Amino acid sequence: MTHPTATLVEDTTEVTSQTIRDALRDAIVDRRLAPGTKLSEADVGTIFKVSRTLARSALQALSYEGLVVVERNRGAFVASPSLEEARQIFASRRILEPGILAEAARRIGPAEIAALRHLLKEEERLIEARGQHARRAEIKASGDFHLALADMAGNAVLRRFMDELVARSSLVIALYGQSAISSCGHQEHEAIVTHIETGAIDEATAMMLHHIDHIEADLDLRAKTGSDLKEALLQSL
Template identity: 70%
Template sequence: MNTATNAIQATDDSAESGAQQIRDAIRDAIVERRLTPGTKLSESDVGNLFNVSRTLARAALQALSYEGLVSVEKNRGAFVAYPSPEEARQIFAARRLIEPGILREAAAKITPSEIQHLKQLLLEETRLMGERGQTARRAEIKASGDFHLTIAAISGNAIMQRFMDELVARSSLVIALYGQSTISSCGHSEHGDIVAAIERNDLDQACHLMVHHIAHIEADLDLRERKSQGLKEAFDV
């Protein structure tokens, strides 16, 4: 490979890394609900915010659209996705199917240090639940999602880990839109029960608890279809 080819490869690698960093930053903002569904994400605004070209901004937004987190609309631009009630149901149905299997894989190879790490995550959730303010709330939401992602990482299945990365992010969008209560997006005590079942090697119970836990999250959503109203009906005149 000659010098010119090396330079081109280095430029391509740098561009890919830059787009990935922007993608990760926007994804985190969506997961933590700092960016709400429907928020416009123009290439120029994203480029200016991260001090990169519109080409890099476009690549990052396209990557997010592949994951279902951003919707790109012709002649309108990119927006944080606005999942429908049916899409929300499908996301949680997928989680009920996938997460028990991931949990079994993780439990089959989990080490004492990894169990301790899960317990540390629970302690962090407890600490954040006792704090007030938007910053603490966002951190609590992220910690809740990290619990599920950590189990996926322990499983050692990279494909399933990527699936969970997307599902947790899209679940956060759904909860931001349809969640009815101010409780954590994942029940903290239920996380503790799952860890306890894994630790005593009761995998059937751990899987049962995981399915119940996901159903509990979904039960807090208001997924009723709403009919569009006209202007007069909306203002009751």
């Protein structure tokens, strides 16, 4: 039987800083690594069978995205956004996403609508599922909907901005969010697609802003504890 660690990468001789960064980023965005979790260079190096230098490079790349905080003499930790940072993240999304939606709507045809509806179908399936893993996957599917719209806008710079904002939103939801809004959020996604399909772009934009407001309104002050690095990286395999 193959050891589960081996399945993190196909060939450990080809592990790069980007490989490590992507795996850690996925674990953070999927909420397998909770805000505040310590990311030891030694532990990361051991899990991926690489040097601490390579592990450090991956952690540094994540710090540039705001997903990891590197503290002198303490090490690296999954970022724990403050409430003010959370407000800024959602304020940024209110500015950015209406423009993305408008640009995407100009390019969206039947094939793109079908792709969006496929994402919505998967999101609905995950909402109906049970368990912690399904909840994490549902949150990721919700983020994927927003990223798909950014892809359809055809602007690589905006797509990178959205990639960071969605990832940081996931951290905020992990730290402050509740789970009660899932089905409502899905219904709002459906309404956005329907408005785009019928050419009602103003209504789609209004629903997008309402949707972002809805997510932010769900934030609270409940603290979440850190999680185990190795367990978080391996549990999805």
